[in-house]
Amino acid sequence: MPIVTAPAATIAAGAGSAGVSPGAAGSGGVGPGAAGSSGVGPGAAGSGGASPTTGDEIPYRQWRTAVPGATLWTRRVGPAGSTGRVLPDGCMDLIAVDGELIVAGPDTHAHPADSPPGMRLAAVRFDPGVGPAVLGVPARELRDSRVPLSALWPARRVRALADRLAAAPDPATELARALAGPLFTANDPRLRRLVAELARGTPVGTVAADSYLSERQLHRRCRDVFGYGPKTLARILRMNRALDAARGGRSLVVVAADFGYADQAHLSRDVRALTGVPPTVLLAD
Structure with missing residues (x-):
């Protein structure tokens, strides 16, 4: 499928x-x-x-x-x-x-x-x-x-x-x-803002400060509402946005640059770590 x-x-x-x-x-x-x-x-x-x-x-x-x-x-x-x-x-x-x-x-x-x-x-x-x-x-x-x-x-x-x-x-x-x-x-607008900030790549420290929380408090809060800490959530959200962009026709080189990966190899490693396969396999399915 x-x-x-x-x-x-x-x-x-x-x-x-x-x-x-x-x-x-x-x-x-x-x-x-x-x-x-x-x-x-x-x-x-x-x-x-x-x-x-x-x-x-x-x-x-x-x-x-x-x-x-x-x-x-x-x-x-x-x-x-x-x-x-x-x-x-x-x-x-x-x-x-x-x-x-x-x-x-x-x-x-x-x-x-x-x-x-x-x-x-x-x-x-x-x-x-x-x-x-x-x-x-x-x-x-x-x-x-x-x-x-x-x-x-x-x-x-x-x-x-x-x-x-x-x-x-x-x-x-x-x-x-x-x-x-x-x-x-x-429906909690604060959670929606938090997700939006992490999806944009906002540093976790900044997200915590914007939420009037310490990074440790933010981590505990995220585990309760998302299942994992803010860095893991941000990584997952970024991967999905990157794959969406690639499906839209952008090259992996451009996608990597657009979404803050060091290079295409970094993007590929991250996708493989989260999915078990490189992005080229996912995009070919």
């Missing part, structure tokens, strides 16, 4: 922004799907658009929720199934797949994503920092993990949400309705 880049996520062939595969749960792979890291997800899409598809596969679709803070996405895997990788993007996902609800935590590295034939997915991808407030769990506890929602919420609440989605003609939209209240409450 081709690489997918969403407003807040980059997904490679065969996975959603969580990479969910039925049957695997726990750190790094949760049963039927997973957001952020489970093994199921959108298949491949251009930035903000439907993904390229083959055979009977239904295009990956994504659209922003009415309440700021999240993106909805849906996908159905074709008869041949699909394989690929889910790239780290700073986001968390809540994915409904085959009657299960899976949470994919924030990733620090790429995860394999194998999707069986006919798998249907409907999910919400939380912007960086939003998921913990909606789900009620610190992001650091879900880092590089795919876990059943039932591990985080009371069984009755999870069952009610699953039944509601099963009865809905459009599960993704219904999921957005169900989470509208928590999403509204979770």
Whole structure:
């Protein structure tokens, strides 16, 4: 499956922004799907658009929720199934797949994503920092993990949400309705500014000072809301922006210069460290 880049996520062939595969749960792979890291997800899409598809596969679709803070996405895997990788993007996902609800935590590295034939997915991808407030769990506890929602919420609440989605003609939209209240409450303009500053490459010390925090306090705060410290988040955000620019036609030499890498070799090393493959492989998918 081709690489997918969403407003807040980059997904490679065969996975959603969580990479969910039925049957695997726990750190790094949760049963039927997973957001952020489970093994199921959108298949491949251009930035903000439907993904390229083959055979009977239904295009990956994504659209922003009415309440700021999240993106909805849906996908159905074709008869041949699909394989690929889910790239780290700073986001968390809540994915409904085959009657299960899976949470994919924030990733620090790429995860394999194998999707069986006919798998249907409907999910919400939380912007960086939003998921913990909606789900009620610190992001650091879900880092590089795919876990059943039932591990985080009371069984009755999870069952009610699953039944509601099963009865809905459009599960993704219904999921957005169900989470509208928590999403509204979770919106924190200070976090959005923090993410924007880190994405621009603002030094961590400056970001901390602007937030009236010491660097140590900022690190602790970031681990709770993003799953990792500000330097790791900035590195992941920069990589995704750089890959987006390269997909838009800029050469890797220009991209490296534009996004503050020492040179193209530095860009390639960073991408390989986070994804397991060089940027040329990702751009060719």
